[in-house]
Amino acid sequence: MPVEVDAGLATLSDQLTLAAVLLYVVAMVCYALDLGFGRVKGTDGKSEAVRPEEVLVAAGGGAAGAGVAVAPSAPPAPPGHDAAPAGRAPGAWATRAATVAVALTWLGWAVNLGALLTRGWAVGRWPWGNMYEFVVAMCFAAVSAFLYLQLRHGSRFLGAFVTVAAALGLGFAVRYLYVQAGPVVPALNSYWVAIHVTAAIAASGLFIAAGAAGVLYLVRKDGAVRLPSRPDLDRVAHRAIVIAFPIWTFAVIAGSLWADKAWGRYWGWDPKEVWAFITWIAYAAYLHARATAGFKGRAAMIVQLIAFACLMFNLVGVNIFLGGLHSYAEVPG
Amino acid sequence: MEDVERVIRDDATGRSGSAPSDGGPEATRENARTTAHRTASAGREAPVRPVGLGITGWARWFWRTLTSMRTALILLFLFALGSIPGSIWPQRGVSDAKVAQYFDDDPRLAEWLDRLWLFDVFKAPWFAAIYLLLFLSLIGCVLPRAAAHLRELRRKPPAAPRNLSRLPQHAFFDGELTVEEAAARLRRMRFRVTTGPGWVSAEKGYLRETGNLLFHIALLGLLVAVGAGALYGYRGNVLVVEGEGFANTVAAYDRYMPGQQVSAESLEPFSFTVDDFQATYIAKGERRGQALDFEARLKVTDAPGRPERDYALKVNEPLEVNGTQTYLIDHGYAPMFKITDGGGQVAFERPVPCLVVQPATFTSECVIKVPDAQPEQLGILVAFLPTTVPMNGEWVSIFPGAANPTAQVYGAFAGDLGLRNGRPQSVYELDPASLKKMRPLVMKADPLAVGKKLDLPGGAGSIEFTGVKEWIALQIAYDPGRVPAFVSAALAVAGLVLSLTVRRRRVWVRVGPAGAAGRAPDAPDAPDTANATDVTGAAEGAGGSGRGHVEVGGLTRTEGGDFGEEFAEIVSALKPGVNDAR
Ligand code: HEM
Numbered sequence: 057m058p059v060e061v062d063a064g065l066a067t068l069s070d071q072l073t074l075a076a077v078l079l080y081v082v083a084m085v086c087y088a089l090d091l092g093f094g095r096v097k098g099t100d101g102k103s104e105a106v107r108p109e110e111v112l113v114a115a116g117g118g119a120a121g122a123g124v125a126v127a128p129s130a131p132p133a134p135p136g137h138d139a140a141p142a143g144r145a146p147g148a149w150a151t152r153a154a155t156v157a158v159a160l161t162w163l164g165w166a167v168n169l170g171a172l173l174t175r176g177w178a179v180g181r182w183p184w185g186n187m188y189e190f191v192v193a194m195c196f197a198a199v200s201a202f203l204y205l206q207l208r209h210g211s212r213f214l215g216a217f218v219t220v221a222a223a224l225g226l227g228f229a230v231r232y233l234y235v236q237a238g239p240v241v242p243a244l245n246s247y248w249v250a251i252h253v254t255a256a257i258a259a260s261g262l263f264i265a266a267g268a269a270g271v272l273y274l275v276r277k278d279g280a281v282r283l284p285s286r287p288d289l290d291r292v293a294h295r296a297i298v299i300a301f302p303i304w305t306f307a308v309i310a311g312s313l314w315a316d317k318a319w320g321r322y323w324g325w326d327p328k329e330v331w332a333f334i335t336w337i338a339y340a341a342y343l344h345a346r347a348t349a350g351f352k353g354r355a356a357m358i359v360q361l362i363a364f365a366c367l368m369f370n371l372v373g374v375n376i377f378l379g380g381l382h383s384y385a386e387v388p389g
Numbered sequence: 390m391e392d393v394e395r396v397i398r399d400d401a402t403g404r405s406g407s408a409p410s411d412g413g414p415e416a417t418r419e420n421a422r423t424t425a426h427r428t429a430s431a432g433r434e435a436p437v438r439p440v441g442l443g444i445t446g447w448a449r450w451f452w453r454t455l456t457s458m459r460t461a462l463i464l465l466f467l468f469a470l471g472s473i474p475g476s477i478w479p480q481r482g483v484s485d486a487k488v489a490q491y492f493d494d495d496p497r498l499a500e501w502l503d504r505l506w507l508f509d510v511f512k513a514p515w516f517a518a519i520y521l522l523l524f525l526s527l528i529g530c531v532l533p534r535a536a537a538h539l540r541e542l543r544r545k546p547p548a549a550p551r552n553l554s555r556l557p558q559h560a561f562f563d564g565e566l567t568v569e570e571a572a573a574r575l576r577r578m579r580f581r582v583t584t585g586p587g588w589v590s591a592e593k594g595y596l597r598e599t600g601n602l603l604f605h606i607a608l609l610g611l612l613v614a615v616g617a618g619a620l621y622g623y624r625g626n627v628l629v630v631e632g633e634g635f636a637n638t639v640a641a642y643d644r645y646m647p648g649q650q651v652s653a654e655s656l657e658p659f660s661f662t663v664d665d666f667q668a669t670y671i672a673k674g675e676r677r678g679q680a681l682d683f684e685a686r687l688k689v690t691d692a693p694g695r696p697e698r699d700y701a702l703k704v705n706e707p708l709e710v711n712g713t714q715t716y717l718i719d720h721g722y723a724p725m726f727k728i729t730d731g732g733g734q735v736a737f738e739r740p741v742p743c744l745v746v747q748p749a750t751f752t753s754e755c756v757i758k759v760p761d762a763q764p765e766q767l768g769i770l771v772a773f774l775p776t777t778v779p780m781n782g783e784w785v786s787i788f789p790g791a792a793n794p795t796a797q798v799y800g801a802f803a804g805d806l807g808l809r810n811g812r813p814q815s816v817y818e819l820d821p822a823s824l825k826k827m828r829p830l831v832m833k834a835d836p837l838a839v840g841k842k843l844d845l846p847g848g849a850g851s852i853e854f855t856g857v858k859e860w861i862a863l864q865i866a867y868d869p870g871r872v873p874a875f876v877s878a879a880l881a882v883a884g885l886v887l888s889l890t891v892r893r894r895r896v897w898v899r900v901g902p903a904g905a906a907g908r909a910p911d912a913p914d915a916p917d918t919a920n921a922t923d924v925t926g927a928a929e930g931a932g933g934s935g936r937g938h939v940e941v942g943g944l945t946r947t948e949g950g951d952f953g954e955e956f957a958e959i960v961s962a963l964k965p966g967v968n969d970a971r
Contacts, residue, residue, distance in 0.1 A: 236675050236676070238671075238674075238675070238676045238679070239671065239676070239679070239681060245681075245682070245704070245705070246704075246705040248705070298889045298890075299889075301885070301889065302882055302885045302886045302889060305881065305882050305885055306882050309875070309878045309879070309882065312878075313875065314705075316714075316871065317705050317706070317707060318704060318705050318716070319716065319718065319864070320624070320707065320714060320716035320718065320864040320865075320866045321624070321866060321868070322868075322871060322874065322875075323615070324483060325472075325475050325476075325480060325483060325510075325511050326483065327476040330472050330473070330475050330476040331476060333469075333472060334469040334472055334473065337465050337466075337468055337469040338466075338469055340465060341462055341465045341466055341469070344458060344461060344462050344465065345462060347458065348458045348459055348462060350459070351459075351462065366469075374476070
């Protein structure tokens with residue numbers, strides 16, 4: 057392992073991180089403009105109803121057969137969903153704000169990625185060896201998760217909330233967690249970092265996106281407001297968690313494999329392990345709650361947010377308050 | 390909600406009923422969620438308490454309540470909640486020293502905490518109660534579901550409902566399509582297919598439930614593996630100084646923690662000597678003193694009589710001998726001393742493992758007990774400074790590596806060490822009661838460099854610092870549950886991925902004569918579970934050739950994702966001309 061640190065690259069990484077903060081903040085403002093003044097039409101987040109045009113195109117494109125018609129007979133979209141304050145034509149600039157917001161998020165994402173890569177190159181290892189690097193990577197993962205959900209499920213409405221979370225996270229990391237680029241302690245010098253921590257970061261990013269949807273779900277009032285509808289939020293949160301949960305499970309198992317290599321036991325109820333376990337149980341409880349008749353909707357969402365709180369406590373709180381074997385705790389001062 | 394519940398009940402009764410063949414109410418259940426709901430519904434019915442049903446009634450009630458989804462949910466919560474204290478209070482076996490500290494600081498509180506098992510949360514009866522109930526619930530939940538799933542695997546997909554236009558997905562087109570051709574194409578898309586007069590019924594995605602069952606069963610396997618590991622495995626710690634050896638016998642351990650079923654003879658008979666230990670540190674810059682690498686060079690004999698082999702033991706690379714792992718978990722300095730007593734005899738000559746008091750600089754404390762010294766026993770306290778520099782009239786260490794090692798005698802005492810009174814003593818401290826009665830000889834001498842000697846006053850002898858060795862702390866563990874636990878865990882992840890990604894979906898095709906287009910759907914309304922249940926066993930049109938009218942309907946039995954896209958693909962794949970070309 058190279059001990060030399062490329063100072064130039066390390067500085068570049070720091071600057072890129074700051075740039076990413078700025079980009080996220082501007083993107084957040086654009087999303088907010090879009091949310092505040094843009095169209096409230098439900099097509100923003102795909103509704104349960106498959107949009108008629110889409111099916112027609114897909115089915116009709118198949119053959120030359122005449123008389124093709126496809127009728128999606130979905131239930132009417134849930135109330136509040138399409139309840140656009142009718143008649144109010146959105147300014148063109150609001151539409152543009154949305155486009156700009158997405159573009160800025162992609163740019164911020166790329167810059168954030170650049171910050172990670174340069175940091176990694178500067179130190180010649182995976183760039184998640186301490187709290188600072190870890191939080192930067194997690195913000196990146198959260199934005200990635202959002203962009204994925206945005207592409208796949210049209211959940212642009214989460215943009216403002218995820219970008220503000222990412223900006224705050226990065227800002228916090230730069231202000232309070234920053235440590236200079238350098239090599240890691242021997243315990244972290246293992247290929248398991250690549251497997252275990254990467255999985256944990258990826259899952260956390262998705263959980264953050266789901267958490268943002270969950271908070272919105274709970275603060276949103278019934279009736280026609282500009283925020284996305286409850287079913288949309290519920291669906292996006294569920295999608296994100298369904299992807300994240302197996303990744304998290306894998307991360308926990310990879311962690312225990314690593315513990316087996318490093319500490320001589322695969323599970324020792326170290327505080328970090330306890331909280332990873334609690335988080336896992338809590339998300340499993342969410343999935344169960346969603347499958348249990350009386351718990352759907354609000355109650356399941358609350359379970360989800362409790363799980364999210366456990367996740368955050370594990371990532372940050374345990375290092376600061378409880379300690380333990382996990383030497384990630386390299387928290388300055 | 391009411392509606393869903395009714396469907397669930399219908400479903401549950403349909404399952405236990407005698408005629409499992411038809412589509413039943415599930416067919417149009419928009420929100421249908423596989424067998425999960427059956428279990429959920431069982432839970433809902435359970436709380437109706439039996440009145441005067443006697444023991445069996447109560448037992449049945451208890452079992453149904455226990456195995457309901459709701460109970461599982463509550464138990465999951467309790468499980469999570471129950472492990473929180475384990476992260477707040479120090480646990481025996483993980484951080485014993487901190488537990489002892491609690492007893493020192495506030496014995497009454499500590500005793501109460503102990504009474505509630507808060508220092509042994511994960512071995513507490515109340516914790517065991519939670520997870521045993523949870524796993525009982527899991528068994529009670531998984532077994533019936535596995536049986537139901539097996540039955541379902543053998544069952545044919547349900548017949549087509551009369552009105553396909555009421556399904557969440559629906560399409561129609563005119564074209565020539567026979568029942569056989571539709572069935573063949575659906576089979577090619579890996580659907581399970583049955584046909585009837587004029588209709589085809591197809592289903593796929595059974596792997597979802599299979600995955601879900603696999604996941605839950607794997608969890609049971611994990612519990613069994615962990616339990617077996619705890620019973621049949623053992624763990625021990627030992628501290629070895631460079632140049633010394635270790636043979637895997639119970640007596641050789643400093644601390645030995647066997648499972649209940651482990652006998653002393655079952656220990657793997659390997660041995661090794663520690664030739665050398667190397668720690669590498671960053672020498673310059675802001676991170677000066679941070680460790681970079683640890684490596685212990687061992688000479689290992691796998692079994693008596695076997696040839697010796699070299700092994701480089703590192704932090705993430707344990708030594709394995711036949712399933713028994715040896716881990717490098719700690720290290721420190723062991724300065725060597727030669728102590729001559731008042732009679733001129735060498736009363737002590739060996740390395741003394743020291744405890745690290747300042748990890749950043751490896752400033753360490755050593756205790757030397759010389760019971761053989763004449764005329765009086767000696768007790769000596771030494772500070773070991775790996776890289777010594779003077780600072781403000783003191784001597785301090787500024788770097789963890791041994792660049793300028795010194796040993797500073799800051800207390801030498803003559804008198805009775807109290808070793809013979811039968812009470813066990815720690816080798817890392819002088820017994821405070823005995824120390825009070827001993828006579829101080831030296832307080833805070835100047836540090837000794839290697840090879841230097843300090844004469845003790847009053848002809849009590851001398852102490853010479855002869856060299857520096859290092860010690861390593863090893864953990865040796867044998868856990869037969871490791872591999873089964875990891876296999877279970879891997880299966881659990883695989884099952885989880887299947888159960889969360891695969892969707893259960895059904896497609897029906899109805900083929901009729903041309904002109905039947907009159908049945909084209911009018912404005913589709915919300916699916917009505919009650920009305921759509923009647924199944925057209927007798928087809929109205931003979932599924933035949935000729936330019937006909939084809940209707941397709943589909944639904945997913947699990948939410949999430951867009952079935953619409955896939956459905957559209959299925960429809961286009963069914964259209965004549967598409968696949969005929971092949
Ligand atoms: C250690 C405890 C358990 C864990 C970690 C766990 C985890 C999970 C997970 C992750 C799912 C997937 C949820 C989904 O498909 O959306 C699931 C589904 C399910 N679990 Fe569990 N489970 C546990 C115990 C139980 C118990 C005790 C029961 C029995 C009452 C149970 C019944 C079910 C059922 C019926 C489903 C299917 C739900 C569905 O299809 O959505 N689970 N479980």
